[in-house]
Amino acid sequence: MTLYAARKLQKVYDGRTVLDLPELSIADGGMVALLGPNGAGKTTLLHILAFLLRPSSGQLRFKDQPVAFHAGSLHQLRRQVVLVEQQPILFSTSVAKNVAFGLKLRGLKRHDINRRVDESLSMVGMRAFAGANGRHLSGGETQRVAIARAIACRPQVILLDEPTSNVDIENRMAIETIMGDIRDAGRSSIIFCTHDVSQAARLTDMRLHLAGGRLNGADYENTFHAAVHREGAQCWGRIGRRFRFPLPSTSEAVVRVAVNPRLIEIAAESPSPDNQAYNRGRVIRMDEEMDGVRLMVDVGLPLAVILSCQAYRAADFRIGDTVFVRCPSEALSLL
Amino acid sequence: MTLYAARKLQKVYDGRTVLDLPELSIADGGMVALLGPNGAGKTTLLHILAFLLRPSSGQLRFKDQPVAFHAGSLHQLRRQVVLVEQQPILFSTSVAKNVAFGLKLRGLKRHDINRRVDESLSMVGMRAFAGANGRHLSGGETQRVAIARAIACRPQVILLDEPTSNVDIENRMAIETIMGDIRDAGRSSIIFCTHDVSQAARLTDMRLHLAGGRLNGADYENTFHAAVHREGAQCWGRIGRRFRFPLPSTSEAVVRVAVNPRLIEIAAESPSPDNQAYNRGRVIRMDEEMDGVRLMVDVGLPLAVILSCQAYRAADFRIGDTVFVRCPSEALSLL
Amino acid sequence: PADDHVLTMSTTTSTQASGLLDILLPAFTEDTGITVKVIAKGTGAAIRDGMDGNVDVIFVHAKGREEQFVAEGYGTKRYAIMHNDFVILGSEADPAGIKGQGDAVAALKAIAAQKALFISRGDDSGTHTKEQQLWQDTGLLLETTTQTIVKKGKNTDIQFVYPGGLGEWYMSIGQGMGKALTFADEKQAYVMSDRGTYIKYKVGRKEGLDLVVLCEGDARLANPYGVIPVNPAKFPQVKIKQAEAFAEWLVSEKGQGLIANYRLLGQPLFYPDAIPAAK
Amino acid sequence: MNFFFDSLFSALQLVFAADPELMVIVGLSLRVSLTSTLIAGLLGVPLGFVIGFNSFRGKRVVITLLNTLLALPTVVIGLMVYTFISRRGALGALNLLYTPNAIIIGQVILIIPVITALTIAALSRIDDRYRRTALTLGADQFQTALVVLREARFGIVAAAVAAFGRVISEIGISMMLGGNARGFTRTMTTAMALEYDKGEFVLAVGLGIVLLTISLGMNTLLNYFQGRYAE
Amino acid sequence: MNFFFDSLFSALQLVFAADPELMVIVGLSLRVSLTSTLIAGLLGVPLGFVIGFNSFRGKRVVITLLNTLLALPTVVIGLMVYTFISRRGALGALNLLYTPNAIIIGQVILIIPVITALTIAALSRIDDRYRRTALTLGADQFQTALVVLREARFGIVAAAVAAFGRVISEIGISMMLGGNARGFTRTMTTAMALEYDKGEFVLAVGLGIVLLTISLGMNTLLNYFQGRYAE
Numbered sequence A, B: 001m002t003l004y005a006a007r008k009l010q011k012v013y014d015g016r017t018v019l020d021l022p023e024l025s026i027a028d029g030g031m032v033a034l035l036g037p038n039g040a041g042k043t044t045l046l047h048i049l050a051f052l053l054r055p056s057s058g059q060l061r062f063k064d065q066p067v068a069f070h071a072g073s074l075h076q077l078r079r080q081v082v083l084v085e086q087q088p089i090l091f092s093t094s095v096a097k098n099v100a101f102g103l104k105l106r107g108l109k110r111h112d113i114n115r116r117v118d119e120s121l122s123m124v125g126m127r128a129f130a131g132a133n134g135r136h137l138s139g140g141e142t143q144r145v146a147i148a149r150a151i152a153c154r155p156q157v158i159l160l161d162e163p164t165s166n167v168d169i170e171n172r173m174a175i176e177t178i179m180g181d182i183r184d185a186g187r188s189s190i191i192f193c194t195h196d197v198s199q200a201a202r203l204t205d206m207r208l209h210l211a212g213g214r215l216n217g218a219d220y221e222n223t224f225h226a227a228v229h230r231e232g233a234q235c236w237g238r239i240g241r242r243f244r245f246p247l248p249s250t251s252e253a254v255v256r257v258a259v260n261p262r263l264i265e266i267a268a269e270s271p272s273p274d275n276q277a278y279n280r281g282r283v284i285r286m287d288e289e290m291d292g293v294r295l296m297v298d299v300g301l302p303l304a305v306i307l308s309c310q311a312y313r314a315a316d317f318r319i320g321d322t323v324f325v326r327c328p329s330e331a332l333s334l335l
Numbered sequence C: 001p002a003d004d005h006v007l008t009m010s011t012t013t014s015t016q017a018s019g020l021l022d023i024l025l026p027a028f029t030e031d032t033g034i035t036v037k038v039i040a041k042g043t044g045a046a047i048r049d050g051m052d053g054n055v056d057v058i059f060v061h062a063k064g065r066e067e068q069f070v071a072e073g074y075g076t077k078r079y080a081i082m083h084n085d086f087v088i089l090g091s092e093a094d095p096a097g098i099k100g101q102g103d104a105v106a107a108l109k110a111i112a113a114q115k116a117l118f119i120s121r122g123d124d125s126g127t128h129t130k131e132q133q134l135w136q137d138t139g140l141l142l143e144t145t146t147q148t149i150v151k152k153g154k155n156t157d158i159q160f161v162y163p164g165g166l167g168e169w170y171m172s173i174g175q176g177m178g179k180a181l182t183f184a185d186e187k188q189a190y191v192m193s194d195r196g197t198y199i200k201y202k203v204g205r206k207e208g209l210d211l212v213v214l215c216e217g218d219a220r221l222a223n224p225y226g227v228i229p230v231n232p233a234k235f236p237q238v239k240i241k242q243a244e245a246f247a248e249w250l251v252s253e254k255g256q257g258l259i260a261n262y263r264l265l266g267q268p269l270f271y272p273d274a275i276p277a278a279k
Numbered sequence D, E: 001m002n003f004f005f006d007s008l009f010s011a012l013q014l015v016f017a018a019d020p021e022l023m024v025i026v027g028l029s030l031r032v033s034l035t036s037t038l039i040a041g042l043l044g045v046p047l048g049f050v051i052g053f054n055s056f057r058g059k060r061v062v063i064t065l066l067n068t069l070l071a072l073p074t075v076v077i078g079l080m081v082y083t084f085i086s087r088r089g090a091l092g093a094l095n096l097l098y099t100p101n102a103i104i105i106g107q108v109i110l111i112i113p114v115i116t117a118l119t120i121a122a123l124s125r126i127d128d129r130y131r132r133t134a135l136t137l138g139a140d141q142f143q144t145a146l147v148v149l150r151e152a153r154f155g156i157v158a159a160a161v162a163a164f165g166r167v168i169s170e171i172g173i174s175m176m177l178g179g180n181a182r183g184f185t186r187t188m189t190t191a192m193a194l195e196y197d198k199g200e201f202v203l204a205v206g207l208g209i210v211l212l213t214i215s216l217g218m219n220t221l222l223n224y225f226q227g228r229y230a231e
């Protein structure tokens, strides 16, 4: 079953189209990460998927049924989907009552409510705060209570908008574990936004990349503004202070490019020292990815390069090594 | 000159001491990171340093002058310090007017104001939004404008509360660059909170670790709740599902421990397979640190281990390698 | 207008509401160049205004209290200007059967005997004072309530006299004449009113009244109006010259004539007292 | 000053004498004002919600009209209601005129715009996230309104308090529709107006002080319950 | 209904005849009410800020007292002011009684509690981050208040509109302190009261309709400027 299927979904604010999805389909029972730069439309999309925002045009189907955004029937749909906002807000009452809110609405018995409230708060490490006033919590505490409040409802779909942005390291792990457990138990589908690419990689097998309101295959991780200049017949793009790469001809002065981290060439030594397409850099970080290793190369700015396991074993890069990277034209997409 | 010097500074809410600093001193002209778990008191401290919150007791000196929190003179002090809140708010007018606000108050000429507004917005990549309404921006956009609004004032001290929590990758880099430039130019001192340890490591040489309102030498990075159990005479702590380590005797069922990442022992093979103090793990990430390399080892939860450059070169760990880690008692602090 | 060409007068609402002042004042201003600033309120409050020195002259209808006002030195002299008369009104049905009754006291007795609904203004106005007198003349057993208040630091009693049956058939509404008429009309009850207001309400407006005059002509039903300049000996700022000019003008042939000729739909409302034959 | 002390002492005497007539008047005033405030609240708060929560064409026009109705004079309300409920009016048969219920009808009309306009203003600054959060946690429209109401309670209580103050101190409607009949429809304010007309200023202000004392009592009670509720 | 149409047509006739007396009355009403609202705003809004912004012992008591003053009857205000400005009063020499200024004094007293209480309510839901942000960007107390005021403008304008509605439709004070002297202190409402006294109900409501029209005009203007300002 498809959980969500959208066609020609658009959201327009003051004439500006901030979300524009000709086609989108999300399967039931999985965990999906929504990635993309600020203003990409991630929050807007989540609000629509939570049935809280009416799209300007287009169709949305939920579990194969069309969603009628103007009708009163939304209430039934909303019961199945809970959103945790990017900057969640707690009702100005106790933390426990905040978490109990959705449970009371679902008609649970007092006893069950208390149990679930305790359970959910323990999961996010906020049980000690059950009696505290929701308005006086710190940023990360608030975020964690909001997550507890959502999962306590055990909805079929949980939408999380940057759920760990203000959460400390220990609890970030705890929340990722909760998300993984929920996915593994198949209880709920989870869709979440994040700027933490490795978090997305760790947790999900489906990642949607939004930019400028559109879905694109291009990798969000290496999305940059590049200054364009011309040397003879060749167009060059420059990112940051020194990273340069050949560009297809363009008349713009600044372009937005996405560089596919899997198609970047990386070598321990420059094949020809004069080749301007090769940029010197240092390996500053390495991360395990689902099917390989992500290197972060400092070329004046951090560039992600993903190597397959074999390529990584073969090349044997170490932290601090000097490397040379080149962006072949097939790695580039102009946005 | 010391920028801030605090003695016996406390903040108490409803009988709970959320900040308790017997002694604190921050030098002028540097960049300081404030680390610590949620609810540690980071935001509270920043608010006090911004002269926006009155401590419950104790003394604060700013540039060697005592700060009189009850007096009207605060206005003069506040002119020198600008805070960007954890969840910043923009005035409900245009983005440009938001950024111009502090400049107008400082009596700049219209022309200079426009220039600086442009400049600051460009720095955070929000120039295209100058005319947009501040209330309708996305989370990351808001955060970036708030940073532009603060740096436009060119204050002597900039306080940033998790400045990049909602910012996308490209702009996170940009903001780190701006912070670095400001530090390098020696224009302003910067004090910022973050949960991103590598960001703190990259940018600063002084890091303050807060936990439960107190400064402690223990490393924030490896701070965990550990379940205590007893096997014969020996006390063991367990973190997550399987990571275990010997503990000094304690009567608590759960303790909070900090594990110093520089004192953890790590080896490619377990010295004795039966030694329960050795935990099997996988290297999932490596990061360049100021004076070494940080390994992230998945032992059921991510444990940071910092190696010196030589040790790293010598051990030659790779991503995906299986390793064995042990926490000797000198690496542990009970909090 | 310059300050000494403005005269401030407090008066009862009836003189204003009847429309008489709209005839008198423009003529007076034309003759003398003096503008009159009219403050209309309840009789008690109007007299009070004079006692507080807020006005230069008062124009009211409560003969007893006016004489007391002069006697206590607040006013210089009472000028008798005009009178109209009171009538007792009721519905056509006339449950107490007082139609044509020439004796007001007898009419009230009949109403009380029938316990027919009677609306009293109950506001200490000239009309109310007159009504209370008539009730006293009936010799019926009257009731009194007393309230004690403090005035100038001393306890003072305020008394309120009414026939038995308050709230049963006797309604005390504490409002002006017009409102008492509306109230009585609504309840089809008996009410005592000055003729001027009655005519104004009965025929002067579209809504009309379903009340008719049942008892009239008793000498005790006369309703005299007086004008009293405020005493400059008490309040030196009083514009005594203008105030006297106004009073003199009202009792002059011109003023008396205007009063005599003021008619509403052909019915005279007031009868001049200084020159009864004025035309 | 003398005058003020006279009034104060008169007020004290009235209260200590526990003048039965005064008690009746006070009781009526309270009953009428509380009922009007309650009814107007039950109508005006939801109305404010409907207007404040939804965006529709002409919303600003509706708000402007509401603001205009804040200037509805009591005489107009009194006369309009009068024409309906007087003997000759459409509802004459109900015999409402010169009863406490007539006052209530007029006062409700008087303060519905007040409560509605102030409810809208109170809602205007309630973070939209409260509404969204309630909805996403499974609340229906009504439950969501309750959540927002809870957050806006300070403003809405202020609206109700302002409305109550307006009606308990109101004279025109009580006079015109109630009729100030002694023992039946005489309220604190019509009694005061009467004493004023009679020139008994001390008594008028004395009654006013009694009225303010009652209002103080009501507000103290309210404050007490708000305090307990906020805990 | 007939009655209503009669009144409507009378109102139209009054307006189209551009009766000079009516113009004077309308002018005075507007001048007095706008002045009172302005003065009360200049006093009440800052007062609301001082109370709302600061936390001090007895704050709740102060708010309770303010709420009590919302029930201050016009008769009491009228009489208190009267005793001060009447000839015998402390300020008798100023010759204020029965002038438009006397009305303004009384009306200002009437609505200061309204504006103050509603300002406090409007501030209660303004996010404290606005204040902090203004302060940290270098604003002094006053500039910070302006920032918060700007954010709370909807609520504060609502307070001012409610206060304006209150005074322009108010009768008691205008009557007692103004005296309803034709050509001097006759306002829309006292004229209405007079017509009502005379039994000219149609004319009274006609005047009321004119008054509402003026109030509509004022609110439309306000809405227009608010709209422009919000851009």
Ligand SMILES: Nc1ncnc2c1ncn2[C@@H]1O[C@H](COP(=O)(O)OP(=O)(O)OP(=O)(O)O)[C@@H](O)[C@H]1O
Pocket (backbone or CB within 6 Å): A013, A014, A018, A036, A037, A038, A039, A040, A041, A042, A043, A044, A045, A086, B136, B137, B138, B139, B140, B141, B142, B166, B168
């Ligand atoms: N109510 C609104 N009116 C006008 N523009 C809006 C409104 N809400 C959002 N936008 C714009 O729509 C775009 C998408 O916003 P959205 O919040 O969905 O971004 P996002 O992907 O969640 O970004 P972030 O990573 O910063 O949270 C932004 O550029 C924002 O300025």
Ligand SMILES: Nc1ncnc2c1ncn2[C@@H]1O[C@H](COP(=O)(O)OP(=O)(O)OP(=O)(O)O)[C@@H](O)[C@H]1O
Pocket (backbone or CB within 6 Å): A136, A137, A138, A139, A140, A141, A166, A168, B013, B014, B018, B036, B037, B038, B039, B040, B041, B042, B043, B044, B045, B086
């Ligand atoms: N007004 C308040 N009343 C009561 N408790 C408060 C108040 N403000 C903060 N606290 C408590 O003080 C503690 C410290 O809060 P603070 O906001 O300083 O934490 P923090 O270190 O910034 O956390 P985070 O990483 O989540 O932002 C928290 O536990 C919080 O619940």
Ligand SMILES: [Mg+2]
Pocket (backbone or CB within 6 Å): A042, A043, A044, A086, A161, B138, B139, B140
């Ligand atoms: Mg977002």
Ligand SMILES: [Mg+2]
Pocket (backbone or CB within 6 Å): A138, A139, A140, B042, B043, B044, B086, B161
């Ligand atoms: Mg914080």
